[in-house]
Amino acid sequence: MKKLNFAKSLLGGVCLTVAFPVCAQTDTEMKAYFMRAIANPSQAVRPGKTDRVKSGRTDEARRRVWSAWRAANNEADEPKLPALTPLDSARRGQIVLPDSLEPRAVMDYYWGVKGDTVPAAGRPFFLYLHGSGPRDMEWETGLKLARMFDDAPSAYMVPRIPNEGNYYRWWQRSKQWAWQWLLRRLMLQDDIDACRLYVFGISEGGYGSQRLASFYADYWAAAGPMAGGEPLKNAPAENCRHIGFSLLTGARDNGFYRNQLTNVTRMAFDSLRTACPDGYRHRIELIPGRGHSIDYRPTTPWLASFVRNPHPKVFTWEDFEMDGLHRAGFYNIKVDRRPCDSLRTRYDMRIEGNVIDLTISDVHYQTTVTDPMWGIELLFAKTYTPATGGSLTLFLDEDMVNLSKKVTVNVNGRRVFHGRVRPDVGSMMQSVATFYDRERIFPASVCIRY
Secondary structure, X not given: OOOOOEEEEEEOOEEEEEEOOOOOOOHHHHHHHHHHHHHOHHHOOOOOOOOEOOOOOHHHHHHHHHHHHHHHHHHOOOOOOOOOOEHHHOEEEEEEOOOOOOOOOEEEEEXXXXXXXXXXXXXXXXXXXXXXXXXXXXXXXXXXXXHHOOOOOEEEEEEOOOOOOOOOOOOOHHHHHHHHHHHHHHHOOOOEEEEEEEEEEEOHHHHHHHHHHHHOOOOOOEEEEEOOOOOHHHOOHHHHOOOEEEEXXXXXXXXXXXXXXXHHHHHHHHHHHHHOOOOOOEEEEEEOOOOOOOOOOOHHHHHOOOOOOOXXXXXXXXXXXXXXXXXXXXXXXXXXXXXXXXXXXXXXXEEEOOEEEEEEEEEEEEEEEEOOOOOOEEEEEEEEEEOOOOEEEEEEOOOOOOOOOOEEEEEOOEEEEEEOOOOEHHHHHHXXXXXXXXXXXXXXXXXXXX
């Protein structure tokens, strides 16, 4: 593959690429760029001048970029994951969350492995989120359950929620900081399989894992909330096309409409599966005769059969805010500017040959059913209108398109780019700084305005 360095040049609605003279990017310069991006993710902008990547040298360039990324993370002034030891004698770790997001918040966690073998690709990893009872009791119960589940060989993190109180949740912004730290650190672990990461939880952890399943769907292989049931506005099912999704709730678990909302989620996934038979694999069941307590053992063995596809050619992403924060990107899209006046944006991407079709829409929700007691919005109708006024970076690799030929990008039916997209180290650096993902070191990129 070939790789070029780009400057951005705008002509009408198209972001064209202009080749810079080749400028050698030293390992020290790359590490400094990554140090800035780790300290401040908004610094994950495209480097101005970087090496081209010659045909046949793409993997070599990836290794060099990843080595610089690893070195930057090793030097970062932040907690590191402990060495993995057996979960029977689980090690404890601790993450101090930023005071700017939540004062005096510390997330303790158990961290360990089950099984004596290490698969060639690394161990599957499970993140377990506990319920909303007294946190020390819930945390210890979580460790006992993790040891009991039949999913070895596996690695586990069992965190304790940092604080307690009314409307204190796993998905709020301080915990989002922790999950992004965790995902970044997991990708650096050679003994963890980057394509077999799973999130699941019970009760409040069920709500949390359902939200995290949709919000971070490009990282998970599968997700398994239990005894939960979120309104779908909080966890759009459309984002879960390429992950396995299990939701098990007692048929008599009517607290906060958990059984009803589980059924709504089942109908949504059934409909999506019918429309997209290659995706939305799910197991959503109401367990007969059970209330808030169910058999938790079936979930992780089901999840463990799924492997992540880190660069699909077709996906849908509803970019929604969680506690006021949006993702920087999803799969191979980085949002540079969100569309004008849009709180939510839907991106539908499809690649056929070297033609990339993007449908980008503003999402409009209308609440159709509201709970009369607590005012919980339960059901919604969604409509879409074409989005305008945004810009994005579209990352590409040799498995998605033929980089030796011209690429066409259409947005909402209008051609916005047609030309060669040449590999360069800058695209690799920016994609790593954006996603932290060793499976998404994209060698090429196109900047699009619409």
